[in-house]
Amino acid sequence: MISEFPLLVFTTLAGLAAGSYTMSAFFPVGQGSKRPWLFPLVCLVLLAAGLLCLPAHLEHPERMLIALSNPSAMIAQEAYWSIGFGIVLLADVVLSKAKGASPRALRIVGAVAGLGLACVMANAYFVSSAIVPWASWETFPLFIVGDLAMGAAFCALFERGLYEKTAFAAGTAVLGLLTCCAAVAEAVRFAGLGLGAAPFVVGAVVALAGAVCAALAGKGKLPAKAAGALVFACLLAAVVVSRYAFYAVGGM
Numbered sequence: 001m002i003s004e005f006p007l008l009v010f011t012t013l014a015g016l017a018a019g020s021y022t023m024s025a026f027f028p029v030g031q032g033s034k035r036p037w038l039f040p041l042v043c044l045v046l047l048a049a050g051l052l053c054l055p056a057h058l059e060h061p062e063r064m065l066i067a068l069s070n071p072s073a074m075i076a077q078e079a080y081w082s083i084g085f086g087i088v089l090l091a092d093v094v095l096s097k098a099k100g101a102s103p104r105a106l107r108i109v110g111a112v113a114g115l116g117l118a119c120v121m122a123n124a125y126f127v128s129s130a131i132v133p134w135a136s137w138e139t140f141p142l143f144i145v146g147d148l149a150m151g152a153a154f155c156a157l158f159e160r161g162l163y164e165k166t167a168f169a170a171g172t173a174v175l176g177l178l179t180c181c182a183a184v185a186e187a188v189r190f191a192g193l194g195l196g197a198a199p200f201v202v203g204a205v206v207a208l209a210g211a212v213c214a215a216l217a218g219k220g221k222l223p224a225k226a227a228g229a230l231v232f233a234c235l236l237a238a239v240v241v242s243r244y245a246f247y248a249v250g251g252m
Contacts, residue, residue, distance in 0.1 A: 004247035006053040011121050011143065012240060013050030014082060017043040018114035019151020021089065025111035027152075027168050029159040031101050039158045040092035040102070047086055054079065074124035081120050085113040118147045125246075133249050138189050141182035142246065146239040149175035153210070153232035156224075163227055169218025176211025176235055180204045183242045190245070199245035203238040210234030 020029075021043050030039040054075065088110040095102045122143035125134040152172045156162040163169045187200035210231045217227030 004250040007250075008240070008243055008247050009053040010050040010078075011243065013046045013053075015050075015118055015121065015143065015147035015239075016150055016154060016236075017046040017050070017089070018085065018117045019147035019149070020114075020154040021085075021107075021151070022111040022114040022118075022148060023152045023155050025104075025107045026171075027155060027159070027162060027165070028104075028107070029155045030096075036101055037093045037096035039155075040089050040096060042158075044086060044089040044093060047082060047089065051079070051082055051086075054082075074120070074127065077120050078117070078124060081113065081117040085110065085117050088113050115144075118144045131250055133190060133193055133195060134246070136189055138182065138185045139246075141178065142186055142242060145175060145178045145182050146235075146242070149179040149207070149210075150232065150235040150239050153214070153228070153235045156228040157232060161224065163214070163217040163224045166218060169214055172231065173211045173214040173218065176207050176214055176231070179235060179238055180207040180211060183207060183238065186242065186246065190249075195249060196245065199241050199248075203242035203245070206234050206241065207238035210238065 021040070024039065030036045088106065092102045092106055092110065095106065119140075122140045125131075125143075126136070126139045128134045149172070152168070152175055156168075156172070163172075181204075183200045183204035187197040187204065190200065191197040210233075213222060213227055213231045213234065216222040217224055217231070222230075
């Protein structure tokens with residue numbers, strides 16, 4: 001297991017929550033269902049589970065409190081944005097449970113917070129000048145686009161009929177394609193540094209498969225129910241494989 005495994009779990013789970021909630025601002029999820037609170041609750045649980053792994057990255061987890069007192073520390077910024085995002089998610093759960101729906105304005109604020117968290121997580125590695133492979137522009141699309149891609153696919157698991165909307169199917173396919181391109185870009189960079197690039201190639205192929213499935217679902221050539229699980233599985237796997245390779249150099 002790589003030494004940066006806690007960070008992999010944190011950015012994957014928190015990134016999934018951030019990407020999903022951000023996309024839900026454009027394509028409402030669960031608002032007309034009997035359990036409109038379920039989607040924000042799941043996002044909140046994913047974020048909380050990811051946050052539990054954040055202190056584990058430190059040799060002494062108790063130092064997390066010290067880190068939080070330093071606003072310039074990237075781990076503190078990730079925590080700040082996570083807390084703000086979590087408050088919005090909690091408000092959504094409460095309002096959806098009490099009133100049957102949450103205000104669209106709240107979803108928009110949550111989308112901004114979620115996207116901000118994704119950007120902060122990416123920037124945390126971009127500014128890590130001590131690890132050359134991370135300090136590059138390719139880091140941003142690897143994290144931000146990856147979060148939005150798997151987030152879009154995750155939304156479709158909660159809202160039936162999303163793939164029947166041309167804009168959603170096309171958008172998810174494009175995000176899958178961009179995830180593929182981000183993995184290829186990282187593969188080129190890592191190969192140029194003499195590092196292993198094979199996992200990124202695998203991630204790119206799997207992401208491309210997810211993009212193709214989303215496009216086929218949008219054209220009615222793939223059952224929406226099957227497409228939902230298949231696209232999500234492909235994009236999640238693509239992100240995890242690519243990020244595992246990304247983090248693997250951290251302990252070198």
